Amino acid sequence: MKKLLLPILFLVASFQSFASFDDWFVNKSLRVDYFHTGNSTSEIYSIDQVKSEPFWGGSQVTLIDTLNYGEYYFKAFDLQSNTLIYSHGFCALFDEWQFTEEAKHTSRTFTETAVMPFPKNDIRIEVYSRNFMGVYEKKFEYTIEVKNYFISTERQMAFPVYDALISGDPAKKVDIVILPEGYSAAEMNKFKADCDKFTAGLFTFEPYAKNRDKFNIRAVLAPSTESGTDVPGDKVWKNTIMNSSFYTFDSERYLMTYDNKSVRNLAANAPYDQIYILVNTTKYGGGAIYNFYNCSVNSNASSAKIFVHEFGHGFAALADEYDDGSTSFNDMYPLNLEPWEPNITTLVKFETKWKGMLPANTPVPTPIENGSDMKLGVYEGGGYVAKGVYRPTPDCLMRTFRGNEFCPVCTAAIQKMLDFYTK
Numbered sequence: 001m002k003k004l005l006l007p008i009l010f011l012v013a014s015f016q017s018f019a020s021f022d023d024w025f026v027n028k029s030l031r032v033d034y035f036h037t038g039n040s041t042s043e044i045y046s047i048d049q050v051k052s053e054p055f056w057g058g059s060q061v062t063l064i065d066t067l068n069y070g071e072y073y074f075k076a077f078d079l080q081s082n083t084l085i086y087s088h089g090f091c092a093l094f095d096e097w098q099f100t101e102e103a104k105h106t107s108r109t110f111t112e113t114a115v116m117p118f119p120k121n122d123i124r125i126e127v128y129s130r131n132f133m134g135v136y137e138k139k140f141e142y143t144i145e146v147k148n149y150f151i152s153t154e155r156q157m158a159f160p161v162y163d164a165l166i167s168g169d170p171a172k173k174v175d176i177v178i179l180p181e182g183y184s185a186a187e188m189n190k191f192k193a194d195c196d197k198f199t200a201g202l203f204t205f206e207p208y209a210k211n212r213d214k215f216n217i218r219a220v221l222a223p224s225t226e227s228g229t230d231v232p233g234d235k236v237w238k239n240t241i242m243n244s245s246f247y248t249f250d251s252e253r254y255l256m257t258y259d260n261k262s263v264r265n266l267a268a269n270a271p272y273d274q275i276y277i278l279v280n281t282t283k284y285g286g287g288a289i290y291n292f293y294n295c296s297v298n299s300n301a302s303s304a305k306i307f308v309h310e311f312g313h314g315f316a317a318l319a320d321e322y323d324d325g326s327t328s329f330n331d332m333y334p335l336n337l338e339p340w341e342p343n344i345t346t347l348v349k350f351e352t353k354w355k356g357m358l359p360a361n362t363p364v365p366t367p368i369e370n371g372s373d374m375k376l377g378v379y380e381g382g383g384y385v386a387k388g389v390y391r392p393t394p395d396c397l398m399r400t401f402r403g404n405e406f407c408p409v410c411t412a413a414i415q416k417m418l419d420f421y422t423k
Helices: 092-099 187-203 209-214 260-267 303-312 406-423
Strands: 027-038 043-053 072-078 084-090 107-121 125-131 136-144 161-167 176-183 214-218 273-280 286-289 293-298 379-382 385-391
Touching: 027 136, 027 260, 043 107, 084 107, 092 107, 107 125, 136 176, 136 385, 161 187, 161 273, 176 187, 176 406, 187 214, 187 273, 187 303, 209 214, 209 286, 209 406, 214 293, 260 273, 286 303, 293 303
Parallel strands: 176 214, 176 273, 273 293
Antiparallel strands: 027 043, 027 107, 072 084, 072 125, 125 136, 161 214, 286 293, 379 385
16 A cells, blocks of 8 residues: 655755765665654654664665655765765655544654665765655754764664575665564464465566566564464454554554564564565455555465565555555545656656557547456556546556556566666
């Protein structure tokens, strides 16, 4: 599940500075945890903690994010020269929660994390949030002195790591770390087998299959006290290591966790670009947020498709293309703005989407024809609503699990992201 807004070109003069990784960084991570508080109309940020962690899984070449995806944008500047040395776009649970009924009358605090390569010199970080017109506005800044003794090196959840697939140097690969949720100590072999199953499953779908050599997949062997996960609607509560739960935002199948710090503490056992939480349950569900984390179940009949669908959100910034009204969100996609996700449009700025891919004389909107699930067009219904939001094909893995393919637009978006991480 994800969110929208207008793709405004976000240019900064210091983007022109592309010094090498070794000029600015050492090969480990700086992790910044902060609090994100607010309601449907307001938000504030405050610092929690700063940590040094042993691995950097990201690129050492692509350090400035120019994709313009995400509700939020993180930037780090060298303090002395004011040079932008790192940036990335992302989403968070907070921006989805703002569109729930609860947010209209209640304030909440969420913990969030920004991770970057560890800088050699003092830096200033800035966090931006899109406003109601889709324009990034600076909401928070904080100065970090890299030799400050309050930067913690404590490893709070150190566990062994299982290598499910290793293709090469983390700096040149997409690094996925799989975290076990609701697997007991006696079920660690089951978890490893599930990681092997999901690794194999990922590469049965294109374009992942032809890009298998661009991935490293590692798993953290961290047991929970109890098996399973919380199901509040059934009054089921389990003591698990990351405190995951169905009924996130009171949506039964939305399976997520608010315990961001435990997620990050576990992920720190390996280099990672993407976090994938694998939950030990047969109940249908999952969720994912762009550059935040992915989550899905291990033992449902649709597990493999849930896995790649959610990874489409968390990794490739793809939107949900269904319109069945099954979410708890209200008006996430204002019809006067163009969503930033590559696979849906309100037609406000369709030229920035897949217009150039359409066959000649394609009607816009496009009527659905029987037996044409992958015929590229502009089909009404997507982003959780039936009217005003359009998707590229009648069906796709980002809409239903009837088929086994991503549509051409989603496939191109996934490939673009793979190239962004590895080239």
